[in-house]
Amino acid sequence: MHNSGLAPLDAPVMTGGLADTVFELAERDPGRPQLARRAPDAPGEWVHVSAAELREQVVDVARGLVACGISPGNRIAIMARTRYEWTVLSCALWALGAEVVPLYPTSSHEQVEWILRDADCVGVVVEDEQGIMTVGSVCARLPRLRHVWQLDAGGLEQLVERGRPVPTATVDSLRRIVLPDSTAVVAYTSGTSGRPRGCALSHRSLASPCDTLLTGWSGLAAPPGEQPAVLVFLPFSHVYGLMIQGLCLRGGFLMAHEPDLRSDTLAAALVSFRPTYLHGVPSVFERVYKSFLTSAERAGRGALFERAARTARDHAEAMERQRLGTGSGPGLELRLQHALYEKGVYRKLRESLGGRLSGAVSGGSSLNRELALFFAGIGIVVHDGYGLTETSGGVTMQPLGREKFGTVGRPLPGVDLHVAQDGEILVRGPSLFQGYIGDEAGTAEVLQEGWLATGDLGRLDSEGYLTLTGRKKDIIVTSGGKSVAPAALEERLRMHPLIHQAVVVGDDRPCVGALITLDPEYLPHWRAALAGQSEGQGREAREENALRQEVTRAVAAANSTVSRSESIRVFRVLPEPFDQANGLLTPSLKLRRDEITRRYAAEIEAMYQSTRESPARPRGAAPTLEAAAGWEESEEDVFRRVR
Incomplete structure (x- = not known):
């Protein structure tokens, strides 16, 4: 076995729950823009929600939940796309010590019934009429399910109205007794084989990778002096999406939501919101690259794009050799070619993504090396990382100034990572899950003496960079x-x-x-x-x-x-x-x-x-x-x- 992590960082000590971040920022900097919502009469424009306004909305929704009988330890499923209400609801539930159960809005009747029963949910928030129909078809078999709220039918507004008689002090009292090791989320695995399993994630485990990344990497999120702005489009139903939300809330970033993942809609949102940082999965970066190629070919400049892309990769690879101490960097001819394409090609590509990106992160699976080199070569360094549901998100990341493309970086500070003789990746650290709910045998199978057997295969090089090679079962x-x-x-x-x-x-x-x-x-x-x-x-x-x-x-x-x-x-x-x-x-x-x-x-x-x-x-x-x-x-x- 082998491990070579990054030096420890002085991340903040957590004393309460995830919702505390909303209240602390509102107290410290009430006017800071925290969320951005689409203007109702101008879809291409965004209206800012301040930290103080977000806190008030969270409190109002939490009061409504109290009025409905929601108490600490109750589990509420959220079955909706990535949207503004998701953030408000999750923070309100965490303020009460309740537990969030993310549900994909496209889940089948069987999946919805299984998760709601397995998690013992007392309520579910759905997005639209389709969600109502799906839950309605199974709710007769779920005697513990007492509440169904529909967002598109004014579900949040109804909660706020119902909670008016509840004192604000009640929410404060409940929030102050939430402990870091209380369960915050029950996130279900993807279920590629067999039924999905519910991973119990504590407030501390969800906050840990966020705080570590903010301490060591937050300088990448925006140019100096600017507030970082992130367009969140990955599903909050997945732990990576939840981690992005945590990064934005705990880091004081401006966060906007885009629920529609169609290429044209996402492209328009990037141009109008103009994020400073991009979080995606490899398929997103693949789609962006293909959109660049398609646009160039339609304009009759396909050959030019191919030459520019090749130069970008060559330049990024030469820069990589230089920073890793294995080469002298790009030669004069390559630098001149790169500078030429910077004016005629690369700048326009960046403008199509909003024009303000200072970097990006890829997670979910390994990013292709050639693709990572291309983006670095056009001026958008994509830091690849690795994590899974059972680790509450990221456990590795590309170190600053020592990026090695084609790998997923090195273990985060505080994380131990080993590769067993059969190639399986083993992880130990503060972000590990509490176990699979209702499945002690399954938990014991993957979690032994503090080490999580991930089921992923990989290899560590002499400098501790991890390369993913696949899944054991695949x-x-x-x-x-x-x-x-x-x-x-x-x-x-x-x-x-x-x-x-x-x-x-x-x-x-x-x-x-x-x-x-x-x-x-x-x-x-x-x-x-x-x-x-x-x-x-x-x-x-x-x-x-x-x-x-x-x-x-x-x-x-x-x-x-x-x-x-x-x-x-x-x-x-x-x-x-x-x-x-x-x-x-x-x-x-x-x-x-x-x-x-x-x-x-x-x-x-x-x-x-x-x-x-x-x-x-x-x-x-x-x-x-x-x-x-x-x-x-x-x-x-x-x-x-x-x-």
């Missing part, structure tokens, strides 16, 4: 006995603009294969560009051939990062993406691998069958389209259905 073992971690291959495949999702398969098969879906936003653009080059009879056939060639190139690029025995030898393009509606993604947008392989068992079998029927190739020869991809005549029908 490891594929071919019939030849070769163990393959699919994450790296899938990540590399998604870098191609045409590829949206990829699932690597191959358990008990002679070689590794992949199921691939096409990017629904980039595909129409690609088709339009190709149509201009392929008019006339036979256009559809040429399009299908071109599409096959593009996907084959993407597979070849992914294979270049692994050994031959680990490379993808067969693949199949599927006619529809994996999503929550078809049950192939979790609410946190993670792949349900078992369900995907079960659903597409026939396609997987046909993919390998076509390979067995393919003629042998001379050793060392480049794979042909048919042999590498396992294409059959029926594959043309697949491409037509994708259309």
